[in-house]
Amino acid sequence: MAPGRKGRIIKRTIVITAAAVLSLGMEVSGWLVTSATAPEYLPEVSYSTLHSIVPLVFLACAGVAWSIGPARVPSQLMVAFAVLWIPVTFFRVVEDIGWLWPLLYGIHLWWGLIAGIIVLVYPRGWFGDRMDRWIAGIALASALVYFLAVVLLLEAPDADTCDCVANVFQIADAPALYTAIDYGFRGIGAVLALVIAGRLLVRWVRGSVPARTVAFLMPLALFAWAVTLAWYAVTYAVQTTADEVMRTISLVAIVSLPVSFVAGLAHARNMRARVADLMRITREGADRGLWAESLARTLRDASVRVYWWDEEHGRYADASGEQLEGDPADQVGQHSLLPVVSPTGIPIALIRHDKVLTDNMRLLDGVSSALRLSVDNGRLRSEIERTLEQVRQSRSRIVEGAEKARRQLERDLHDGAQQHLVSLGMRLRLAANQARDRGVEPLGVELDGTISMLNTALKELRELAHGIHPSLLTSGGLALAVPELAGRCPVPVVVEVQAEGRLPAVVESTAYFVVAEALANVAKHSKATRAWVRANLDERGVLDLVVRDNGVGGASPAGSGMVGISDRVDAVDGTITIESPPGAGTTITVRIPLASAG
Amino acid sequence: MADPTVPLRVGIADDALLLREGISKVLEGGGIEVVASVGTGQELLDVIDELDLDAAVLDIRMPPSFRDEGIVALEQMRANGSKIGVLLLSMYATPEYALRVMGAGSGTGYLLKERVSEPQTLVRAIETVASGGSVVDPEVVEQLVHRTRADDPLSRLTERERSVLELMAQGYSNGGIAQTLFLGLKTVETHVRSILQKLDLEESPEHHRRVLAVLTLLGER
Numbered sequence: 001m002a003p004g005r006k007g008r009i010i011k012r013t014i015v016i017t018a019a020a021v022l023s024l025g026m027e028v029s030g031w032l033v034t035s036a037t038a039p040e041y042l043p044e045v046s047y048s049t050l051h052s053i054v055p056l057v058f059l060a061c062a063g064v065a066w067s068i069g070p071a072r073v074p075s076q077l078m079v080a081f082a083v084l085w086i087p088v089t090f091f092r093v094v095e096d097i098g099w100l101w102p103l104l105y106g107i108h109l110w111w112g113l114i115a116g117i118i119v120l121v122y123p124r125g126w127f128g129d130r131m132d133r134w135i136a137g138i139a140l141a142s143a144l145v146y147f148l149a150v151v152l153l154l155e156a157p158d159a160d161t162c163d164c165v166a167n168v169f170q171i172a173d174a175p176a177l178y179t180a181i182d183y184g185f186r187g188i189g190a191v192l193a194l195v196i197a198g199r200l201l202v203r204w205v206r207g208s209v210p211a212r213t214v215a216f217l218m219p220l221a222l223f224a225w226a227v228t229l230a231w232y233a234v235t236y237a238v239q240t241t242a243d244e245v246m247r248t249i250s251l252v253a254i255v256s257l258p259v260s261f262v263a264g265l266a267h268a269r270n271m272r273a274r275v276a277d278l279m280r281i282t283r284e285g286a287d288r289g290l291w292a293e294s295l296a297r298t299l300r301d302a303s304v305r306v307y308w309w310d311e312e313h314g315r316y317a318d319a320s321g322e323q324l325e326g327d328p329a330d331q332v333g334q335h336s337l338l339p340v341v342s343p344t345g346i347p348i349a350l351i352r353h354d355k356v357l358t359d360n361m362r363l364l365d366g367v368s369s370a371l372r373l374s375v376d377n378g379r380l381r382s383e384i385e386r387t388l389e390q391v392r393q394s395r396s397r398i399v400e401g402a403e404k405a406r407r408q409l410e411r412d413l414h415d416g417a418q419q420h421l422v423s424l425g426m427r428l429r430l431a432a433n434q435a436r437d438r439g440v441e442p443l444g445v446e447l448d449g450t451i452s453m454l455n456t457a458l459k460e461l462r463e464l465a466h467g468i469h470p471s472l473l474t475s476g477g478l479a480l481a482v483p484e485l486a487g488r489c490p491v492p493v494v495v496e497v498q499a500e501g502r503l504p505a506v507v508e509s510t511a512y513f514v515v516a517e518a519l520a521n522v523a524k525h526s527k528a529t530r531a532w533v534r535a536n537l538d539e540r541g542v543l544d545l546v547v548r549d550n551g552v553g554g555a556s557p558a559g560s561g562m563v564g565i566s567d568r569v570d571a572v573d574g575t576i577t578i579e580s581p582p583g584a585g586t587t588i589t590v591r592i593p594l595a596s597a598g
Numbered sequence: 599m600a601d602p603t604v605p606l607r608v609g610i611a612d613d614a615l616l617l618r619e620g621i622s623k624v625l626e627g628g629g630i631e632v633v634a635s636v637g638t639g640q641e642l643l644d645v646i647d648e649l650d651l652d653a654a655v656l657d658i659r660m661p662p663s664f665r666d667e668g669i670v671a672l673e674q675m676r677a678n679g680s681k682i683g684v685l686l687l688s689m690y691a692t693p694e695y696a697l698r699v700m701g702a703g704s705g706t707g708y709l710l711k712e713r714v715s716e717p718q719t720l721v722r723a724i725e726t727v728a729s730g731g732s733v734v735d736p737e738v739v740e741q742l743v744h745r746t747r748a749d750d751p752l753s754r755l756t757e758r759e760r761s762v763l764e765l766m767a768q769g770y771s772n773g774g775i776a777q778t779l780f781l782g783l784k785t786v787e788t789h790v791r792s793i794l795q796k797l798d799l800e801e802s803p804e805h806h807r808r809v810l811a812v813l814t815l816l817g818e819r
Contacts, residue, residue: 411664418689418711419614425715426620430627433717451715458712462690472692475665480694487693487745 012066016059019082023055030089037092041160048087050251055082061258068262068269071125074118078258081114091162098168105157106147112189112229113143115257119196122261131199139192146185153178183236190233193226221260225253274298275366279373288319291374295367301354303335309347316350340368348375392573396506399571403509410469418461425454473512477502478535481512489519491531491549498536503543507592510568511535511545514576517561518547518588526551526586537594545590555580565590606728607650609634611642611671612657612687621655621687621714628721637661639671646680653683653728657711658695669698676703683727687711691737697813700732704806707733707769732769732809739767742816751815754796762789763797767812771805 027048034042043051062078086108094101116139120132127133152171156164228250235246274297281294292306307316307323317323338351349371353364432447465471473481479497486493502508515533522531528551535545556562557578565588569576574592608630612618615637622632633649636642638660646654654675656668672684685707686699696708707727713719713735723733743752743764755763765775776786794801799811 414659414689415614419617422689422711422714423614423616423620425712426617426624429715429717430623433627455712455715466690471659471690472694475659476694484692484694487741492750 012063015079016063019079020056020059023059023082023085024052026090026093027052027087029093030087030091033092034089038163041089043089047247047251048089050248051087054251054255055085057255058082058085058258061262064262065258065265068265071121073121073125074261077114077118077121078261081111081118081258084108084111084114086111088161091157091164095162095164098165101157101162101164102151102154102167102169105154106150107143109146109185109189110143112193113139115225115254116189116193116196118257118261119200122264135192135196138188142185142188146181149178149181149185153181186233186236190226190230193229197226221253221256225250225257228253275363275370278367278370291371292319295351298367299353299363303352303354305352307350307352309349311346316347338364338368340371342372342376342379348372395571396573399510399568400506403506406469406509407474407505410465410471410474413461413465413468414471418458418465421454421458421461425451425458428454469509470512473508474505478508478511481508482515482533482535485512485515485519486531486533489531490523491519491526491528493519493522493531493533496532496534496536499543500537503537504594506572507543507594510572510574510592511543511590513568514545514565514588514590515547517565521555521559521561521586522547522549522551525555526553528552528585541594543590543592543594545592546587548585548587550585552582553580553584553586554582555586605629605631606652606724607631607633608653608655608724609636609642609645609649609651610655611636611639611660611668612655613637613660614657617657617711617714621720624714624717624720625655625724628717628724630721630724639667639674643671643674643678646675646682651682653685653724655685655687655724658686658688666695666698669695669702672699672702672706681705681730683707683724683729683731685709685723685727685733687713691735691741693738693742693813693817696734696738697810697817700734700806700810700813704732704804705730706806707731708738709733709735710737726769730806731771732806734768734809734813736764736768739764739813739816742767742813745816751797755793759789759793759796762786763793763812766790766793766808767816769806769809 031042031048058078059082062075062082065078066072066075084107086104088108091101091105091108094104117136120127120136127136151167151169153174155167155170155173155175156162228246231246232250278291278294278298281291288306288308292304295306296302296304305318307318309315310317310323313323315323335352336355338353340348340351342348351364351367351371428447428451432444432451435441435443435447470481470484472484478499482497483495486495503511515535519531519533522528526549528549531547531549533545533547535543537543555578557566562578566576569590569592572592574590576591577589578586579589580586608625610618610621610625610632612621618635618637622635625632633651634642634645636645639656642654642656656671658666658668660667668686668688672686675682675684681703683705684699684702686695687709688695689711691710699706699708705727707723709720709723713723726733743760752760752763761779762775765778770778772783772786772790775781775790776783779786781789791801793799797812797815799815802808802811
């Protein structure tokens, strides 16, 4: 866990705990003071208990929303709600502080504003449209007006609430105006709550299946709350005390708000988890039809259509080839279109989905990421495969070319320089004989010396040509060339070659040079007294080559000779393993498939 | 087979014109009549009967595949029943080829091409194979003798016996060995018997079998 994340969790815990302490503090102190000074106004224990549980539930939900929700606003709103959830009894605690109680009384109904906004920002964490913003704006404005009315106009709340000292901020004594504002505020609040609930309910009823699944609890909870709020407003207006049952229902409705909010978030999260399934299907390389089906299942939206970008025709068409008619924007209606574009700006697909899913941007982000990944992966994979294939082909062409060049070089030496030198030797011999015939003995001796120097040069040239490409390998294959090679090794070598017939030239020369390099190492470094070379062709057409010695071991695969061998073997798609534990000899195993060669 | 008063009739097959002509010159200088000079083994095969050759000089690497056409031609001659002497020339001293040449039967030889600058060696080799003898290039023998093997039977030979063995492998007769090493014939015969015994080889009445046996032993050691 990153330290930053840990820090955020600690901070979150501190904020929530502080809010809980504050809220419980107000509740408990209000209860204690009221029971001491005005027991006749003390609410019932059951009601107070329920009342004090409300902010705790909000705080708990704030914690959950904080960790799983897409935005931080809802959880901050929930914390604000808990802080603003001021029990009426608390005013008896601050009734003697003339500057404090008006401020608190001014905001003691703001929890309603907060609750409304929480509903409005559900589930995205911010307002969906202009209407939402208007509702929030009206609510906020009326809350501010009410706050100013309390602070500037109210001398003291009625005796039910507290025996408060005079309001120090009061500038005018206008009880009628205050009462009008008070009623207005409560009325507006109730109306707005009903409007919000109504909007949600209508959206839910008219919404498609995904819409209902995303938000099935919320409207219900809000509707219950709005009704009780309206009931409150009415009873407040007619100055009758609200009955206990109604008050209790109201509390339960309020509590259900954050719970349904969090439940909705969890539900959305669950859907995001299904996006993971989509990713899995994507990785398994499902075809386009299946992918679209899985997407519909993931989104619980049977109306989902995926239109794939057809590069060739420059248009979108679904998996069955049916193309998207006309301008996509005209077709929207109940649907939204989500264009998926690759990071390089190439269109990939157009997903037509239910409009409500737009509320869950993260989900759609996940979906388009999955799609992008899938297409990108496919594209990358085929690109890499293509590149790799090109590299393999060019490498094997290079190796074959080098092999051919060596053979050609040896042949050129054989047919050119070597032949010429041999005939030169012959002519020198004839010249020497003629010199002797004519009695010029010193010239004869001189020419003899030249001939023997020439023969030395020929011998060196022979070795060189043999090293470039042994003619025995060309003519006799591994069966002849490997024993010959072993014969040149100063360490006795047991050779066993079972490769009937001839193998592809590249395979033969690779195997030959592996043996040559391995035996050179045996001679140079191993201190071995014996070595073994085994070559055989298995029934699957793989040449199995093992060079082993009984020397000191500890050979490094990183030695330049070994690296050269490895490269050669790789180039013909072979594998090489080098086992060389100190003190236990060295075993080099090479496997070369014949099929891949040339 | 060979009558010393009548010059040997020889055919040459080598794809390198320069060498072909050089070899002709050397042989003719040695009193050998070159009656055919061609570029491939097949061409020589075609004229063998017609020309009544005593011996053939063949390059090993010739068209069409430049691998072992010379040896193939030798094997073809033997398969056709031709018993003429055949001398194979090669740029490389390859024991495996020497063994294959000896394995084709008697009257065969294997020499490095550069021996053409030693006319006597070449002429003598042709005379040897024409009379059914065997010739193996000293360098091939050297390579074989210097091959290292664990539990080497050669280690049981004395220095002198080793020299004798090398000459045996080159195709020398006991008389030739005696001459080369300045030894008496009896001494050489004693050495040869001792060598064959130590190496667990059977004395063979046929000269070329002895060469083949020695070479094989050296190669398989």
